[in-house]
């Protein structure tokens with residue numbers, strides 16, 4: 001059984017498919033992150049009564065997974081960890097049923113442009129940083145794609161934005177890069 005990634009239906013009622021004929025990528029219907037030419041976002045790894053915190057040993061893997069996306073955009077996009085406890089952008093573990101990971105996107109300032117996110121790992125699964133299933137960095141790379149505004153592709157299993165876990169992927173496919181460049185590019 002292929003374990004599925006998901007963008008929750010509460011955020012997206014319809015998953016788009018095949019919006020571009022040649023390159024295999026799909027843009028989320030609610031679009032890119034706000035301020036697409038100078039995006040600097042930070043995230044926190046909090047703990048709380050209803051969520052489980054991210055192990056310290058995962059932190060570098062999660063941070064490393066931002067680099068391929070940042071590089072693909074010529075660093076128009078930058079995402080980094082902050083230790084601020086007040087950040088709304090968060091990564092944590094929670095019960096996701098049979099899902100490997102999940103991204104929730106938010107419009108915190110109410111201008112109809114996405115400016116926030118939660119990334120969730122499944123508290124019922126084991127994750128590893130040495131390449132064993134499930135790989136922390138692989139999961140993060142996929143979920144960062146959602147944070148930035150990419151939807152799933154289907155059938156193309158070599159793509160980071162494929163909707164199932166197929167093993168370690170720590171680099172973007174050229175079509176993942178085309179997808180992110182459809183939203184962001186270096187000035």
Ligand SMILES: [Zn+2]
Nearest residue numbers: 005006007163
């Ligand atoms: Zn996904």
Ligand SMILES: [Zn+2]
Nearest residue numbers: 023024156175
């Ligand atoms: Zn492709």
